[in-house]
Amino acid sequence: MKYSNVFPKTKKTAPTGAESVNHQLLVRAGFVDQLMAGSWTLLPLGFRVVTKINEIIREEMNAIGGQEMLMPLLHPKEIWNETGRWDKAAEILYKLKDSREHEYALSFTHEEIVMDLLRKHIQSYQDLPVAVYHFSTKFRNEPRARSGILRGREFMMKDLYSAHVSEEDLMEYYEKVKEAYKKIFKRLGFEIRVTEASGGVFTDKHTHEFQVLSDGGEDTIFYCGTCDWGVNKELMDEKIDTCPLCGKKDIRTGKSIEVGNIFPLGKWYAEKMKVSFTDETGQKKPVWFGSYGIGPTRVMGTAVEVSHDDRGIVWFPQIAPFAVHLVSLPGGEEKAHVLYETLQKNHVEVLWDDRKVSAGVKFGDADLIGIPLRLVVSAKTGDQIELKKRSEKEAKLIPLQAVMSTLTGT
Ligand SMILES: [Zn+2]
Structure with missing residues (x-):
């Protein structure tokens, strides 16, 4: 969605x-x-x-x-x-x-x-x-x-x-x-x-x-x-x-x-x-x-x-409203679109923050809503995706293909 x-x-x-x-x-x-x-x-x-x-x-x-x-x-x-x-x-x-x-x-x-x-x-x-x-x-x-x-x-x-x-x-x-x-x-x-x-x-x-x-x-x-x-x-x-x-x-x-x-x-x-x-x-x-x-x-x-x-909810994965919170930042829109379609096709529940608002607002909302996994794509991330678990502090850059195959089980 x-x-x-x-x-x-x-x-x-x-x-x-x-x-x-x-x-x-x-x-x-x-x-x-x-x-x-x-x-x-x-x-x-x-x-x-x-x-x-x-x-x-x-x-x-x-x-x-x-x-x-x-x-x-x-x-x-x-x-x-x-x-x-x-x-x-x-x-x-x-x-x-x-x-x-x-x-x-x-x-x-x-x-x-x-x-x-x-x-x-x-x-x-x-x-x-x-x-x-x-x-x-x-x-x-x-x-x-x-x-x-x-x-x-x-x-x-x-x-x-x-x-x-x-x-x-x-x-x-x-x-x-x-x-x-x-x-x-x-x-x-x-x-x-x-x-x-x-x-x-x-x-x-x-x-x-x-x-x-x-x-x-x-x-x-x-x-x-x-x-x-x-x-x-x-x-x-x-x-x-x-x-x-x-x-x-x-x-x-x-x-x-x-x-x-x-x-x-x-x-x-x-x-x-x-x-x-x-x-x-x-x-x-x-x-x-x-x-x-x-x-x-x-x-x-x-x-x-x-x-x-102090930033928001941290849902247990099994009852989270979505499995993935996809955040697209300037330059990452097209890649986000492909990712969104692919995840949906593979029945991975994904919430895509497609709004034209600042990165800060999107990150703040992602933390507040509390979906277990946040994926960020932007001009900066290139062929990679920034992945962050809601329950952890650090984000990692991971090759797009690796993230896709893990999430879709392919
Ligand atoms: Zn006892």
Whole structure:
């Protein structure tokens, strides 16, 4: 894509009141736009990043048998009353009335909706297990919508739900999802800490959170520096110094961002909503249920929080909006054009800054936008290309042919 066509362009300064790094950089670089507190547009560059995040999540969900679908966001009051969460979750639920006085909620999660699907479509043990997921918008009435796109009133979420014949089967699948989540966050580029946490308005059982250590985080976790034990501070009455898992005196404290969570919900939802199956002996039993979430827009914000410098974003290559940022300077236009066409033909995603602006402006924008590889062609570079990784300081001159064959694999 040519940068001259990208909407919108970069901004010199961050919006007033933008405190968090992800807010400042994502707005300045043209990835997101704020409509109101906690409400964001994913602009074309931001949408490219989230699409890549979603694709990684999708691959790993499909690998553990998840089936993708799409559920509605406007829910009738009656279904939330079945579990009592119309009242219990009143603080975060957006409620509305239509002109005929019917009451609805804007979805903040989909347990009740999946339960309703199950009771309509599941009969016997032979219909189980089931694992379904979707990517969709969630609404939460956050009293303090801040931290940029980390905490929104409306945001994207991938939520997976699974139903099983027994607790054993549920917990086996729960562990499978835990491993899939570890894989996802590793592929996304994060170093993750899995911590125990409370289930909030979802369950009274302990659950697991996937936390990324970051100064921009709102959570505080205790974690072991020797093994992978961790716990959310909200669960601890007092600070401990010995690891309950490995016994080492290596407990550390850190600020962190929660990017995913998994809930073993048990039979509670099935009992409330009368969702049952007949087992092999003909007996009716409630299904065992779990739910599992990842917030892709929050993942994007977290990536910026943990990977940036004073000049801008430093995208992990696997979620960068483009693989290559091509900069043409006077005398290099023709060569840039050939390079651009060749890269595109070979399916290398390239952003070409073809504008008639100074080298300084182009370099500044390249650093701010944060694409992993910058290529510069000018009258000065001759038969060579100046190549610089966003994560490194030094640029190198490399023969054009060598760069092409490396990038296109030819
Ligand atoms: Zn330990």
